[in-house]
Amino acid sequence: MAGERGKKKTNILVWIVLGLLILALGGFGATGFGRSVSTVATVGDREITAQQYFDALRNEQARLQEQTGQTIPMQQMALFGIDRQVMERLLAGTALAAEADRIGLSAGDAQVARRIRETPAFGGIDGTFDRDYYARALQNAGLDEARYEQTVREDVAREILQAAVVGGVAVPDAYADRMAAWIAETRDVTLATVTVPDLPGGPTAPSEIDLTAFYDANPELFETPERRTITYAWVTPDMIAAGIEVDEGALRDLYEERATEFRQPARVLAERLAFADMEAAEAARAAIEAGETTFDALVTDRGLTLDDVDQGEVARSDVDDAVADALFALDQPGIAGPVETPLGPALYRVNAILDPTEVPFDDVRDDLAIEFSADAARRRIDAGRDGIDDLLAGGATLEELAGETDMEVATFDWDPTGTAEAVGIAAYQEFREVARAAEEGDFPELASLSDGGLFAVRLDGVTPPTVPPFEEVRGAVETAWQTDTLRRRLTERAEELARDPSADIAVTPEVLTGIARDAVLENTPPALIDRIFEAEPGEVLAVEGDDTRAYVVRLDAINAADLTAGDGARLRDAVVERTRGELVGDLFESYGQAIQGDLGFTVDSQAVQGVQAQLGGAG
CATH class of the missing domain: 1.10.4030.10 (Porin chaperone SurA, peptide-binding domain)
Incomplete structure (x- = not known):
């Protein structure tokens, strides 16, 4: 390493x-x-x-x-x-x-x-x-x-x-002025938020007639997605790794093969600055020792940065013997050299000395065993691929594969829309692609998984999207009805206040200034900004929100931008540059x-x- x-x-x-x-x-x-x-x-x-x-x-x-x-x-x-x-x-x-x-x-x-x-x-x-x-x-x-x-x-x-x-190619001034002015305009508004406590009587409870009517009018809200009944046989390294016998000798061989991960020789963190000749390098070192300059100053004087001269961690084996002798002769950080290098005579600055390290075998034995078992499992699966292919070609069913190989078989109803949490084999992209393309009557074919596993699928049937009976989804219907009703009632309440600002609705307005077209107002829908910039001065609007709030907004002022200086001028220049580029x-x-x-x-x-x-x- x-x-x-x-x-x-x-x-x-x-x-x-x-x-x-x-x-x-x-x-x-x-x-x-x-x-x-x-x-x-x-x-x-x-x-x-x-x-x-x-x-x-x-x-x-x-x-x-x-x-x-x-x-x-x-x-x-x-x-x-x-x-x-x-x-x-x-x-x-x-x-x-x-x-x-x-x-x-x-x-x-x-x-x-x-x-x-x-x-x-x-x-x-x-x-x-x-x-x-x-x-x-x-x-x-x-x-x-x-x-x-x-x-x-x-x-x-x-x-x-x-x-x-x-x-x-030039951009007309009139176009640049108009476009920059449109982008840079801001708005001042007074905003009031209508919430559920502002509704007369608060939330209301639905009747059975309300729920059935809502269910009948919005069947798409309760439709279950297509379900594909899939039988699959599969095997992964994790499924068989626990049964792999671990050979201690093989683990020690693996430890030695990767010795560079566990044993590191002595290293230094060093920087190197090369010179035209040895005389110049020796003069530079003498100037550093005399306090007339520093290594940093020499680097800067050459038009370089410390990143340019950084050598990272350097071990004795990474450099020529002469360089190694100079670097590792130091017992504390300092200047080494000058010494000849492939780039010419150079000074090194050693910033840190790192002692050799070793991670004992016993400390990594369990990790190596896991890797050994996983690798052996992958090789065992790969070695069995041709045999499984032959069984499938000979007409073996997925259930028979489970009896004659390491594969396991199972059946489940799979949602190809991805709305359900993907677990087990459904978490593999390779499975999802094959399962989505499978057709009834297809013969199973062996395919690979990203972790070295194998699988084959059979489509047993397809259940098309359906709307469950009302009683099975009554709770979902009530939740959706409540959401829809609250959103509608809040919007109606906001519209009432917009028509008559003196209406008996206890809301506290907020004055907002300098709102830009790309502004994001916390807890408000994006449509609110759009409506603000569509309004005329003095106009009062009601804006729909969600089932917790709606909004009443009055446009107080339209603020033109100064395009002759500051941000406005920079914006106009950017408009010109972008338009010319287009x-x-x-x-x-x-x-x-x-x-x-x-x-x-x-x-x-x-x-x-x-x-x-x-x-x-x-x-």
């Missing part, structure tokens, strides 16, 4: 370099889709390769994951139409590159060189362009300089073309589609599906 942490910074740097390269190339074969040269689409005489499409999909998948914090599988991307959006971007970019060629638009060598020098991934230790970093980064990404520089040249040419097409996007999309129409384009749907299947398997 210490070794992994010691390499943490190096790994992060490698992935940053590769990530920036992939983004800079817009999907230029850097992720290894089998190095395929197959074509998924063409625009004119230009091709979009399977590799480009694969990389573009994966980049979009990574962007969505960063944005949402969740892994978005290929199937879900396709469901949302993201795959089509990615293809449309590739088609548009290829069309623009072709158009740039057609009109003789090209980026000069100086522009290409400047773009490459400005790419952060090619910066050396001091952040400036480093020719060796550049060569190594391209080599690690599987690219040669000529191909990469040609790609950069095409990217710059496309950007020049884009700027020429949309450079004159106009630019629409114009450029239309331009790209026109070019595609002139050049002609094709999309190989079979090749596209193959790439998507590959990404689905990779994910």
Whole structure:
């Protein structure tokens, strides 16, 4: 574990370099889709390769994951139409590159060189362009300089073309003023809340006639969902793990295999600052010891941050012998070096010294036994898969499987709407998908569960949605009647007060000022804000709530915003920027589609599906 942490910074740097390269190339074969040269689409005489499409999909998948914090599988991307959006971007970019060629638009060598020098991934230790970093980064990404520089040249040419097409787009002042004014307007209101104690007589008890009439008028409120009677046979690692015999020798072998988790060598928390030569490094150390500067100041003077020089936890095995000798010669935090490193002479600052640690076998024996049993159970289930398949192919019933294998069988009525709490096998997404698609008469087929288990289902019958007899749902009917009646009576009471503010209703009004369109008023429905912004000054409105309250609101004032300074001015600028972005996007999309129409384009749907299947398997 210490070794992994010691390499943490190096790994992060490698992935940053590769990530920036992939983004800079817009999907230029850097992720290894089998190095395929197959074509998924063409625009004119230009091709979009399977590799480009694969990389573009994966980049979009990574962007969505960063944005949402969740892994978005290929199937879900396709469901949302993201795959089509990615293809449309590739088609548009290829069309623009072709158009740039057609009109003789090209980026000069100086522009290409400047773009490459400005790419952060090619910066050396001091952040400036480093020719060796550049060569190594391209080599690690599987690219040669000529191909990469040609790609950069095409990217710059496309950007020049884009700027020429949309450079004159402007947002009319009148539109920006009106839109910003509409967004920034606020309202002052007087609000009164009508609650159940304000109703004459309070809640009322329903008669039997009331309940039956409500039941007859609202049958959908009491309808039970479809029920599917499912018989299933299943086995999971947890179901058989307890019966797995645990071998003590195997547990000790497992402990030794994972020794890095339980034994950590001595480590230091260190930072490294490299210098151009040993003389400079020695001078820096002398200045620190003389109190003329500090390690922090040296880092800042180089234009770096402490994160840039942080090495994390470093064990002796993570570094060269000379570096290790310098670091572990210290008996307390301090400066080590200078010492030669792959980046040149460097000073290290050791911030903490961590003693070696070891977790004894006996302390983790029970945890290892659980893992051993679970793994053995998974392997036992997997080994029995073919036998179970053969039994099903031979006509064995699910009940017979339970008698001849580790599987258990059960029958239950399943609610496919998901309104009931999912427990047992119903908690598995794999089961729900199979059970929802099953049809009466289907032969059971073996399927896998996410934890390594197996299952098969048989649909015994389907009970359609039904409305139970009144007596079976009488309690639910009374509850729903009371809710509906209270909501209606509260709204009527609020309407009475809105018509006649002097009515004998003891409510205390509240004055609210500066209400914005996106405001959220506590304990009020969203419709209240909408009604406030629809009202005219002085107008009094009744607004429905729920079965506990309704509202009476009077609009007292409409407040215009000052768009010339402060938040108002910033809002207007944001409106202009957003609107221009939308106009630019629409114009450029239309331009790209026109070019595609002139050049002609094709999309190989079979090749596209193959790439998507590959990404689905990779994910």
